[in-house]
Amino acid sequence: MPAVHIQSHVYLIGAGPGDPDLLTVKALRLIETADVVVYDRLVSQPILNLVSPGAELIDVGKAPDHHPFPQPNINSLLVSLSHRFSKIVRLKGGDPYVFGRGSEEAEVLRDAGVAYTVVPGITSAQGIASTTGVPLTHRGLATGVRLVTGHCRAGHDLDLDWDGLADPDTTLVVYMGRGHAAEIARRLISGGLSADMPVMLVVDGTRPSEERHFTTLAGLGATAATIDKRRPTLMVIGRVVELADELAIPLEAELGRVGHG
Ligand SMILES: C[S@@+](CC[C@H](N)C(=O)[O-])C[C@H]1O[C@@H](n2cnc3c(N)ncnc32)[C@H](O)[C@@H]1O
Incomplete structure:
Protein backbone atom coordinates (compact mmCIF):
# COMPACT_ATOMS: atom_id res chain seq x y z
CA MET A 1 0.00 0.00 0.00
CA PRO A 2 1.41 3.47 -0.81
CA ALA A 3 2.41 5.61 2.19
CA VAL A 4 -0.31 8.04 3.24
CA HIS A 5 0.99 11.57 2.93
CA ILE A 6 -0.31 13.90 5.64
CA GLN A 7 -0.28 17.61 4.89
CA SER A 8 0.84 18.80 8.28
CA HIS A 9 1.27 22.25 9.71
CA VAL A 10 2.55 23.32 13.12
CA TYR A 11 1.19 26.51 14.71
CA LEU A 12 3.44 28.07 17.35
CA ILE A 13 0.82 30.03 19.28
CA GLY A 14 1.08 32.55 22.08
CA ALA A 15 -1.71 31.94 24.61
CA GLY A 16 -1.18 35.24 26.44
CA PRO A 17 -0.77 35.60 30.21
CA GLY A 18 -3.78 33.55 31.30
CA ASP A 19 -7.07 35.37 30.76
CA PRO A 20 -8.72 33.54 27.83
CA ASP A 21 -10.27 36.80 26.66
CA LEU A 22 -6.74 37.94 25.77
CA LEU A 23 -6.27 35.28 23.08
CA THR A 24 -6.11 36.54 19.52
CA VAL A 25 -8.99 35.55 17.22
CA LYS A 26 -6.51 33.55 15.14
CA ALA A 27 -5.24 31.66 18.19
CA LEU A 28 -8.79 30.85 19.33
CA ARG A 29 -9.77 29.53 15.90
CA LEU A 30 -6.70 27.28 15.72
CA ILE A 31 -7.00 26.01 19.31
CA GLU A 32 -10.63 25.01 18.74
CA THR A 33 -9.84 23.08 15.56
CA ALA A 34 -6.44 21.50 16.35
CA ASP A 35 -5.87 17.74 16.05
CA VAL A 36 -3.26 17.79 18.80
CA VAL A 37 -2.17 20.47 21.29
CA VAL A 38 1.26 20.49 22.94
CA TYR A 39 1.22 22.93 25.85
CA ASP A 40 3.42 24.51 28.50
CA ARG A 41 2.91 24.90 32.25
CA LEU A 42 1.96 28.57 31.90
CA VAL A 43 -1.03 27.91 29.65
CA SER A 44 -4.07 28.42 31.86
CA GLN A 45 -6.83 25.84 32.33
CA PRO A 46 -9.60 28.08 30.89
CA ILE A 47 -7.58 28.18 27.65
CA LEU A 48 -7.05 24.40 27.63
CA ASN A 49 -10.83 24.04 28.05
CA LEU A 50 -11.21 25.56 24.56
CA VAL A 51 -9.46 22.58 22.92
CA SER A 52 -11.85 20.27 21.06
CA PRO A 53 -12.74 17.13 23.10
CA GLY A 54 -11.54 14.96 20.22
CA ALA A 55 -8.04 16.47 20.14
CA GLU A 56 -5.02 14.93 21.84
CA LEU A 57 -3.51 17.05 24.65
CA ILE A 58 0.17 16.70 25.47
CA ASP A 59 1.60 18.42 28.58
CA VAL A 60 5.29 19.30 28.23
CA GLY A 61 5.21 21.77 31.13
CA LYS A 62 8.41 22.59 32.90
CA ALA A 63 8.21 23.55 36.56
CA PRO A 64 10.96 25.75 38.05
CA ASP A 65 14.06 23.62 38.88
CA HIS A 66 12.36 20.60 37.34
CA HIS A 67 12.54 19.72 33.66
CA PRO A 68 10.48 16.59 33.01
CA PHE A 69 10.47 17.31 29.29
CA PRO A 70 13.75 18.84 28.05
CA GLN A 71 13.64 21.26 25.12
CA PRO A 72 15.33 18.87 22.62
CA ASN A 73 12.60 16.29 23.36
CA ILE A 74 9.89 18.91 22.71
CA ASN A 75 11.58 19.79 19.43
CA SER A 76 11.65 16.18 18.23
CA LEU A 77 8.10 15.57 19.50
CA LEU A 78 6.83 18.37 17.25
CA VAL A 79 8.57 16.88 14.24
CA SER A 80 7.27 13.38 14.97
CA LEU A 81 3.70 14.67 15.49
CA SER A 82 3.88 16.21 12.03
CA HIS A 83 4.04 12.65 10.63
CA ARG A 84 0.78 11.67 12.37
CA PHE A 85 -1.43 14.78 12.49
CA SER A 86 -2.32 17.55 10.08
CA LYS A 87 -3.03 20.48 12.45
CA ILE A 88 -0.59 20.64 15.35
CA VAL A 89 -0.86 23.46 17.88
CA ARG A 90 2.13 24.25 20.05
CA LEU A 91 0.71 26.47 22.80
CA LYS A 92 2.95 28.70 24.91
CA GLY A 93 2.31 31.23 27.65
CA GLY A 94 2.50 34.90 26.63
CA ASP A 95 4.18 35.40 23.26
CA PRO A 96 6.18 32.55 21.71
CA TYR A 97 8.98 34.92 20.72
CA VAL A 98 9.40 36.64 24.10
CA PHE A 99 11.43 34.33 26.37
CA GLY A 100 9.35 31.49 24.96
CA ARG A 101 11.95 29.46 23.01
CA GLY A 102 9.50 29.61 20.09
CA SER A 103 12.27 30.61 17.70
CA GLU A 104 14.30 27.50 18.65
CA GLU A 105 11.31 25.32 17.81
CA ALA A 106 10.82 27.23 14.54
CA GLU A 107 14.45 26.52 13.60
CA VAL A 108 14.00 22.80 14.21
CA LEU A 109 10.78 22.70 12.17
CA ARG A 110 12.42 24.61 9.34
CA ASP A 111 15.39 22.23 9.32
CA ALA A 112 13.04 19.23 9.28
CA GLY A 113 11.04 20.70 6.39
CA VAL A 114 7.85 20.99 8.46
CA ALA A 115 5.55 23.90 7.57
CA TYR A 116 4.85 26.23 10.48
CA THR A 117 3.19 29.54 11.36
CA VAL A 118 3.84 31.74 14.38
CA VAL A 119 0.78 33.32 16.01
CA PRO A 120 1.69 36.12 18.44
CA GLY A 121 0.30 36.33 21.94
CA ILE A 122 0.07 39.09 24.48
CA THR A 123 3.26 38.92 26.48
C1 LIG B 1 9.59 31.24 30.22
S1 LIG B 1 8.99 32.87 30.51
C2 LIG B 1 7.71 32.92 29.30
C3 LIG B 1 7.30 34.32 28.95
C4 LIG B 1 6.15 34.34 27.96
N1 LIG B 1 6.56 33.85 26.67
C5 LIG B 1 5.55 35.74 27.80
O1 LIG B 1 5.63 36.32 26.71
O2 LIG B 1 5.01 36.25 28.79
C6 LIG B 1 8.11 32.65 32.01
C7 LIG B 1 8.03 33.90 32.85
O3 LIG B 1 7.11 34.83 32.29
C8 LIG B 1 6.50 35.58 33.33
N2 LIG B 1 5.05 35.34 33.28
C9 LIG B 1 4.38 34.61 32.37
N3 LIG B 1 3.06 34.65 32.59
C10 LIG B 1 2.89 35.42 33.69
C11 LIG B 1 1.74 35.83 34.43
N4 LIG B 1 0.51 35.47 34.07
N5 LIG B 1 1.94 36.63 35.51
C12 LIG B 1 3.17 37.00 35.87
N6 LIG B 1 4.29 36.64 35.21
C13 LIG B 1 4.15 35.87 34.14
C14 LIG B 1 7.13 35.08 34.64
O4 LIG B 1 8.24 35.89 34.94
C15 LIG B 1 7.55 33.68 34.26
O5 LIG B 1 8.58 33.20 35.10
Whole structure:
Protein backbone atom coordinates (compact mmCIF):
# COMPACT_ATOMS: atom_id res chain seq x y z
CA MET A 1 0.00 0.00 0.00
CA PRO A 2 1.41 3.47 -0.81
CA ALA A 3 2.41 5.61 2.19
CA VAL A 4 -0.31 8.04 3.24
CA HIS A 5 0.99 11.57 2.93
CA ILE A 6 -0.31 13.90 5.64
CA GLN A 7 -0.28 17.61 4.89
CA SER A 8 0.84 18.80 8.28
CA HIS A 9 1.27 22.25 9.71
CA VAL A 10 2.55 23.32 13.12
CA TYR A 11 1.19 26.51 14.71
CA LEU A 12 3.44 28.07 17.35
CA ILE A 13 0.82 30.03 19.28
CA GLY A 14 1.08 32.55 22.08
CA ALA A 15 -1.71 31.94 24.61
CA GLY A 16 -1.18 35.24 26.44
CA PRO A 17 -0.77 35.60 30.21
CA GLY A 18 -3.78 33.55 31.30
CA ASP A 19 -7.07 35.37 30.76
CA PRO A 20 -8.72 33.54 27.83
CA ASP A 21 -10.27 36.80 26.66
CA LEU A 22 -6.74 37.94 25.77
CA LEU A 23 -6.27 35.28 23.08
CA THR A 24 -6.11 36.54 19.52
CA VAL A 25 -8.99 35.55 17.22
CA LYS A 26 -6.51 33.55 15.14
CA ALA A 27 -5.24 31.66 18.19
CA LEU A 28 -8.79 30.85 19.33
CA ARG A 29 -9.77 29.53 15.90
CA LEU A 30 -6.70 27.28 15.72
CA ILE A 31 -7.00 26.01 19.31
CA GLU A 32 -10.63 25.01 18.74
CA THR A 33 -9.84 23.08 15.56
CA ALA A 34 -6.44 21.50 16.35
CA ASP A 35 -5.87 17.74 16.05
CA VAL A 36 -3.26 17.79 18.80
CA VAL A 37 -2.17 20.47 21.29
CA VAL A 38 1.26 20.49 22.94
CA TYR A 39 1.22 22.93 25.85
CA ASP A 40 3.42 24.51 28.50
CA ARG A 41 2.91 24.90 32.25
CA LEU A 42 1.96 28.57 31.90
CA VAL A 43 -1.03 27.91 29.65
CA SER A 44 -4.07 28.42 31.86
CA GLN A 45 -6.83 25.84 32.33
CA PRO A 46 -9.60 28.08 30.89
CA ILE A 47 -7.58 28.18 27.65
CA LEU A 48 -7.05 24.40 27.63
CA ASN A 49 -10.83 24.04 28.05
CA LEU A 50 -11.21 25.56 24.56
CA VAL A 51 -9.46 22.58 22.92
CA SER A 52 -11.85 20.27 21.06
CA PRO A 53 -12.74 17.13 23.10
CA GLY A 54 -11.54 14.96 20.22
CA ALA A 55 -8.04 16.47 20.14
CA GLU A 56 -5.02 14.93 21.84
CA LEU A 57 -3.51 17.05 24.65
CA ILE A 58 0.17 16.70 25.47
CA ASP A 59 1.60 18.42 28.58
CA VAL A 60 5.29 19.30 28.23
CA GLY A 61 5.21 21.77 31.13
CA LYS A 62 8.41 22.59 32.90
CA ALA A 63 8.21 23.55 36.56
CA PRO A 64 10.96 25.75 38.05
CA ASP A 65 14.06 23.62 38.88
CA HIS A 66 12.36 20.60 37.34
CA HIS A 67 12.54 19.72 33.66
CA PRO A 68 10.48 16.59 33.01
CA PHE A 69 10.47 17.31 29.29
CA PRO A 70 13.75 18.84 28.05
CA GLN A 71 13.64 21.26 25.12
CA PRO A 72 15.33 18.87 22.62
CA ASN A 73 12.60 16.29 23.36
CA ILE A 74 9.89 18.91 22.71
CA ASN A 75 11.58 19.79 19.43
CA SER A 76 11.65 16.18 18.23
CA LEU A 77 8.10 15.57 19.50
CA LEU A 78 6.83 18.37 17.25
CA VAL A 79 8.57 16.88 14.24
CA SER A 80 7.27 13.38 14.97
CA LEU A 81 3.70 14.67 15.49
CA SER A 82 3.88 16.21 12.03
CA HIS A 83 4.04 12.65 10.63
CA ARG A 84 0.78 11.67 12.37
CA PHE A 85 -1.43 14.78 12.49
CA SER A 86 -2.32 17.55 10.08
CA LYS A 87 -3.03 20.48 12.45
CA ILE A 88 -0.59 20.64 15.35
CA VAL A 89 -0.86 23.46 17.88
CA ARG A 90 2.13 24.25 20.05
CA LEU A 91 0.71 26.47 22.80
CA LYS A 92 2.95 28.70 24.91
CA GLY A 93 2.31 31.23 27.65
CA GLY A 94 2.50 34.90 26.63
CA ASP A 95 4.18 35.40 23.26
CA PRO A 96 6.18 32.55 21.71
CA TYR A 97 8.98 34.92 20.72
CA VAL A 98 9.40 36.64 24.10
CA PHE A 99 11.43 34.33 26.37
CA GLY A 100 9.35 31.49 24.96
CA ARG A 101 11.95 29.46 23.01
CA GLY A 102 9.50 29.61 20.09
CA SER A 103 12.27 30.61 17.70
CA GLU A 104 14.30 27.50 18.65
CA GLU A 105 11.31 25.32 17.81
CA ALA A 106 10.82 27.23 14.54
CA GLU A 107 14.45 26.52 13.60
CA VAL A 108 14.00 22.80 14.21
CA LEU A 109 10.78 22.70 12.17
CA ARG A 110 12.42 24.61 9.34
CA ASP A 111 15.39 22.23 9.32
CA ALA A 112 13.04 19.23 9.28
CA GLY A 113 11.04 20.70 6.39
CA VAL A 114 7.85 20.99 8.46
CA ALA A 115 5.55 23.90 7.57
CA TYR A 116 4.85 26.23 10.48
CA THR A 117 3.19 29.54 11.36
CA VAL A 118 3.84 31.74 14.38
CA VAL A 119 0.78 33.32 16.01
CA PRO A 120 1.69 36.12 18.44
CA GLY A 121 0.30 36.33 21.94
CA ILE A 122 0.07 39.09 24.48
CA THR A 123 3.26 38.92 26.48
CA SER A 124 2.80 38.98 30.26
CA ALA A 125 4.34 42.46 30.54
CA GLN A 126 1.57 43.86 28.35
CA GLY A 127 -1.15 41.89 30.11
CA ILE A 128 -0.19 43.08 33.57
CA ALA A 129 0.26 46.67 32.39
CA SER A 130 -3.45 46.71 31.61
CA THR A 131 -4.74 45.05 34.77
CA THR A 132 -2.46 46.88 37.19
CA GLY A 133 -2.68 50.30 35.55
CA VAL A 134 1.11 50.51 35.38
CA PRO A 135 1.93 51.53 31.82
CA LEU A 136 5.23 50.40 30.38
CA THR A 137 5.98 53.91 29.08
CA HIS A 138 4.50 57.24 30.16
CA ARG A 139 5.39 60.77 29.11
CA GLY A 140 7.63 62.32 31.75
CA LEU A 141 8.21 59.03 33.60
CA ALA A 142 9.62 56.51 31.13
CA THR A 143 10.81 57.04 27.57
CA GLY A 144 11.33 53.35 26.94
CA VAL A 145 10.94 49.84 28.26
CA ARG A 146 13.31 46.91 28.47
CA LEU A 147 12.23 43.30 28.82
CA VAL A 148 14.99 41.19 30.37
CA THR A 149 15.35 37.76 31.91
CA GLY A 150 16.46 37.41 35.52
CA HIS A 151 17.00 33.70 35.08
CA CYS A 152 20.43 32.13 34.77
CA ARG A 153 21.71 28.58 34.57
CA ALA A 154 22.69 27.01 37.89
CA GLY A 155 26.20 28.10 38.87
CA HIS A 156 26.22 30.97 36.37
CA ASP A 157 26.23 34.65 37.13
CA LEU A 158 23.40 37.01 36.11
CA ASP A 159 25.29 38.05 33.01
CA LEU A 160 23.45 41.24 32.05
CA ASP A 161 24.84 44.76 31.88
CA TRP A 162 23.12 45.85 35.10
CA ASP A 163 24.91 49.22 35.10
CA GLY A 164 23.48 49.89 31.64
CA LEU A 165 20.03 48.76 32.80
CA ALA A 166 20.11 51.11 35.80
CA ASP A 167 18.39 53.92 33.88
CA PRO A 168 15.75 55.91 35.83
CA ASP A 169 14.03 56.99 32.58
CA THR A 170 13.42 53.44 31.33
CA THR A 171 10.99 50.87 32.72
CA LEU A 172 12.64 47.55 33.40
CA VAL A 173 10.48 44.41 33.27
CA VAL A 174 12.21 41.31 34.58
CA TYR A 175 10.85 37.90 33.58
CA MET A 176 11.83 34.85 35.66
CA GLY A 177 13.63 37.07 38.18
CA ARG A 178 11.91 36.22 41.47
CA GLY A 179 14.67 33.85 42.64
CA HIS A 180 17.39 36.46 42.03
CA ALA A 181 15.43 39.51 43.16
CA ALA A 182 17.79 40.54 45.97
CA GLU A 183 20.81 40.29 43.68
CA ILE A 184 19.05 42.22 40.90
CA ALA A 185 18.19 45.02 43.35
CA ARG A 186 21.78 45.12 44.62
CA ARG A 187 23.19 45.35 41.08
CA LEU A 188 20.76 48.09 40.02
CA ILE A 189 21.44 50.17 43.14
CA SER A 190 25.19 49.82 42.64
CA GLY A 191 24.61 50.83 39.00
CA GLY A 192 23.10 54.11 40.20
CA LEU A 193 19.34 53.56 40.67
CA SER A 194 17.86 54.97 43.88
CA ALA A 195 17.09 52.40 46.59
CA ASP A 196 13.66 54.12 46.73
CA MET A 197 12.86 53.32 43.08
CA PRO A 198 9.34 51.80 43.07
CA VAL A 199 8.92 48.16 42.15
CA MET A 200 5.79 46.10 41.49
CA LEU A 201 5.73 42.32 41.57
CA VAL A 202 2.74 40.71 39.87
CA VAL A 203 1.92 37.07 40.52
CA ASP A 204 -0.45 35.13 38.22
CA GLY A 205 -1.10 38.26 36.16
CA THR A 206 -4.55 38.54 34.45
CA ARG A 207 -5.79 35.39 36.24
CA PRO A 208 -8.42 35.20 38.99
CA SER A 209 -5.56 34.58 41.46
CA GLU A 210 -3.61 37.72 40.42
CA GLU A 211 -1.65 39.38 43.24
CA ARG A 212 0.18 42.70 43.22
CA HIS A 213 2.99 43.52 45.62
CA PHE A 214 4.38 47.05 45.83
CA THR A 215 7.83 47.76 47.22
CA THR A 216 11.07 49.59 46.41
CA LEU A 217 14.43 48.33 45.23
CA ALA A 218 15.53 48.30 48.89
CA GLY A 219 12.64 45.99 49.82
CA LEU A 220 12.58 43.88 46.66
CA GLY A 221 14.52 40.86 47.95
CA ALA A 222 12.37 40.52 51.09
CA THR A 223 9.10 40.92 49.18
CA ALA A 224 10.08 38.44 46.47
CA ALA A 225 11.06 35.88 49.13
CA THR A 226 7.42 35.71 50.26
CA ILE A 227 6.20 34.55 46.82
CA ASP A 228 5.74 30.87 45.98
CA LYS A 229 8.27 29.97 43.27
CA ARG A 230 5.73 27.84 41.39
CA ARG A 231 3.61 30.91 40.57
CA PRO A 232 4.65 33.03 37.55
CA THR A 233 5.90 36.39 38.75
CA LEU A 234 6.86 39.48 36.81
CA MET A 235 8.86 42.38 38.22
CA VAL A 236 8.31 45.94 37.02
CA ILE A 237 10.95 48.44 38.14
CA GLY A 238 10.57 52.14 37.44
CA ARG A 239 8.77 55.37 38.13
CA VAL A 240 5.70 54.23 36.13
CA VAL A 241 4.83 52.06 39.14
CA GLU A 242 3.71 55.28 40.88
CA LEU A 243 0.74 55.38 38.51
CA ALA A 244 -0.76 52.17 39.91
CA ASP A 245 -2.71 54.15 42.52
CA GLU A 246 -4.37 56.29 39.83
CA LEU A 247 -4.94 53.85 37.00
CA ALA A 248 -5.27 50.39 38.54
CA ILE A 249 -8.43 48.46 37.86
CA PRO A 250 -9.59 47.08 41.23
CA LEU A 251 -8.88 43.36 41.33
CA GLU A 252 -12.50 42.46 42.12
CA ALA A 253 -13.88 44.43 39.15
CA GLU A 254 -11.35 42.89 36.78
CA LEU A 255 -11.83 39.39 38.13
CA GLY A 256 -15.59 39.57 37.83
CA ARG A 257 -15.03 39.95 34.10
CA VAL A 258 -12.35 37.31 33.52
CA GLY A 259 -13.61 34.36 31.57
CA HIS A 260 -17.16 35.67 31.31
CA GLY A 261 -16.87 37.70 28.12
C1 LIG B 1 9.59 31.24 30.22
S1 LIG B 1 8.99 32.87 30.51
C2 LIG B 1 7.71 32.92 29.30
C3 LIG B 1 7.30 34.32 28.95
C4 LIG B 1 6.15 34.34 27.96
N1 LIG B 1 6.56 33.85 26.67
C5 LIG B 1 5.55 35.74 27.80
O1 LIG B 1 5.63 36.32 26.71
O2 LIG B 1 5.01 36.25 28.79
C6 LIG B 1 8.11 32.65 32.01
C7 LIG B 1 8.03 33.90 32.85
O3 LIG B 1 7.11 34.83 32.29
C8 LIG B 1 6.50 35.58 33.33
N2 LIG B 1 5.05 35.34 33.28
C9 LIG B 1 4.38 34.61 32.37
N3 LIG B 1 3.06 34.65 32.59
C10 LIG B 1 2.89 35.42 33.69
C11 LIG B 1 1.74 35.83 34.43
N4 LIG B 1 0.51 35.47 34.07
N5 LIG B 1 1.94 36.63 35.51
C12 LIG B 1 3.17 37.00 35.87
N6 LIG B 1 4.29 36.64 35.21
C13 LIG B 1 4.15 35.87 34.14
C14 LIG B 1 7.13 35.08 34.64
O4 LIG B 1 8.24 35.89 34.94
C15 LIG B 1 7.55 33.68 34.26
O5 LIG B 1 8.58 33.20 35.10
